Amino acid sequence: MLDETEVKPMSYKVYASIIGEFNKLTSYSRKAENELRKKFADIPSATLGSIISSLVQRAMKQCYRKSPIISSRYYEFYEEITKVEHGDDVMLRLADSQGISPALYIRSLLQNVYTTSMVKKCLKDSTLIKDKDLAYQVFLGMMNDNQYSPYADIIKQSIGLEYELRLERELKLLNITFSDENILRSRGYDKTPDFKLDVPIAVDGFVVNWIESKALFGDMETHLGYLKDQLICYWNRFGPGLVIYWFGYLETLNNTPEVNNMFILRTKFPEKANITQYKIEL
Template sequence: MANSAAAAGRAAIKKKVLSSGEYARICQFINEFSGGLPMDCELEMVNRVFTDIEPLALICILQTELFNIARGQHWRHETRSKKLLKTYEDQCHLYNDNTLVIRIACAENMSPVALCRLLLQEKYELKQKPLISRLLKHPHLINDSRLAANVQQCLYSDNQEGPITDLRRRIIGEEYELKLKRLAKEAGIYFYDEQDLRRMGYDKTPDIKLILPFIYKGLVVNWIESKANFGDPKSHKWNIQQQLLSYCNRFGHGIIIYWFGYHEETPQLPDNNIGITVLADFPARKDLVFMQLPE
């Protein structure tokens, strides 16, 4: 009975480290998905297609892939903003609901919130992004009640863009930073956090800087960075340039934890040779060697 329970527990563990082939198949599925919202694509991947892979890894890959697609198509949608607004205004009186913008977004293969941005920009001749963002955060300020209702529905239905999605991601990031600090304390590690380091005058700071370094598999670790994300090679290289390089220059070798997993090639990138170890979880206690201070 105990053996069967252990086997069931192992079977429930989802893959967090993905091979090149697995990652390519996920990206291909995302690029070929049509006829629905990004939320529909997410549910399809998690519940039906890639059931052996960590769901949060799939969600992060979807986010990254859709961002890259949207960035490549933004100029095309921008040039069609007048036509998109006309399409909405010609049809908005034909439907007594608040999902017209969502249907247009699906037909145009766009994020609903991205379409809202274009419609608001074109309708109210807004050139400054903060003004558009304000209307998205507060749809009741839109003087067209029908459009306001559509924008509000888009905010609820878009899991890739918008203030609600941004808030959710920020909360998840903070949750995993707290998890990192809790696990570090449980392992007996003493550290400074970001607030401590900023008070000491540092500008770019890792999530925790060890007061007394430890040794992990033969390497001295001075800092740990938490990422509530999936570490694909391109994103990891960006993180190195934006953050990790400065940590290595100032503090020495460190660890970055991608809590939702990473691409198998990410830890092997030559870019890591500056002093970066890539993990998908907090290092196991048996692999940590603590330095002993002389009495």
């Protein structure tokens, strides 16, 4: 069930306070994230979850490294600790000791045991691991990682698709015809917005030729990444458009030069009263 509550742009002060509390975390497990959520209970769950997800990913880019030596060391740590104890939080404590998420610790550890292709399978199905104790610890570790486990990936993909379908429904309710990504790609476009409108509309007086759905929170780093990789390309090819950050965005984005020139930002599909449709009289 999608949250129908409209999310407002977030002040930088509030965003900075979230970052400050996040930087105090000593764990990247589900439990640590839940503790952070309690401190910001007034912020919509989806918004805070998206912010945490981005912050965890950036932190992992800084501290997570791949190498056979590291994989071997992680496995040795696991063997040493399981000689004396078999608690349910073994993988969590090992991950915390290395400052990485449980799923990333497990992925590296398993690379000391299996081939890369087999590791991917074991992450999705721990019953494939022959060592039953290790299989159990892998399962628990994965279930306690909201960001890097296969289950988390599936959830994020599903949420993104659900909000695209929500946007498609809104367009159809207003009889706004469009071409989706599949149609645009069949026409030879390599980079495409979610929906290219067949006939432009105006939202609060701003002409919109295309709409992009983002089921996440738009902070500055995330937005600049999309601007470079997608949004400038859409503007060059199709003209001005609309970007919907369903879980909110940093209010300072409204002061960037591209916003209200190349495209506008919203946190939901505009109300009918704010939309002007161009109808062709026959």
